Amino acid sequence: MTPHIERKQPNELKEPEPEHCPGPESENAGKGDACNGCANQEICTSNILKGPDPDIPIINERLANISHKILVLSGKGGVGKSTFTSMLSWAISTSDEDLEIGAMDLDICGPSLPKMLGVEGESIHNSNSGWTPVYVSDNLGLMSISFMLPDSDTAIIWRGNKKNGLIKNFLKDVNWGDHLDYLIVDTPPGTSDEHLSVVNYMKDVGIDGALIVTTPQEVSLLDVRKEIDFCRKTGIKILGLVENMSGFVCPGCKKESLIFKPTTGGGKKLCEELNIPFLGSVPLDPRIGKCCDAGQNFFEDYSDSPAATAILDVVDAIRDQVELDEAMDKLNI
Known part of the structure; x- marks a missing residue:
């Protein structure tokens, strides 16, 4: 389509x-x-x-029934941002079946969440109530441009305005149902059109914050500093930074090796330097890649993995933070 x-x-x-x-x-x-x-x-x-943009009130009305909105950001590609978004979506949706979760793939030129969540090749349904997302499970829905393409190899060759128009449609026209507890937005690397658009369109309804993903080496941290600066300039709260691929635990000998050496102290030192929360380090586990390729829930298949424990700790920290902020807002603290 x-x-x-x-x-x-x-x-x-x-x-x-x-x-x-x-x-x-x-x-x-x-x-x-x-x-x-x-x-x-x-x-x-x-x-x-x-x-005034006449679509803003429509977006506000559509997003009003979403309790928490979280952006997943990275300064550089290849750090596992989309992988972490899929893990975050799986983790929250399976931790409590009463929660309704939505994932939105805004990496328009390289959408990967449909593959990682096991719904590649599906199509969205368009009705009078809007676009219906593709459901990964009973309480996890996904919206991606991938569902609107004739095949997975189709290249998106769009200028900025057209990409921004699709983002507006995703926010304005997707029908998530009567209520959504969490909307997790996977953004492309960098600080460009897509980021500015989603912040501008969602500023009235509020964004709970951003989760920033990096790897330990300085070449990644250089771009993460720009992402942190972007958040501060646009008024987005930084929920914290997670250091992905921080080490590798051999499944045979159990010895840990550093694949990406933190030559300047890694993510933890960066967080201390810039005064932002450090949410933890996630080791490499080749089974994560295997599950993402197969569209399987890593936590169900490999709950004993050190990576699974580390990711769940990050998820708990994020949920505690956004739900505490919500309680404080209700009390006007």
């Missing part, structure tokens, strides 16, 4: 937006480098297309 994206195409525009267009309704409309020589520049600069 080809994605149908609602996009505002004002009749006043003379030509389609050029590549890297900041958007006719943005504050930088008519002022960006891409605007030079564009037939629409005078129209965009005149401010006639700007104004």
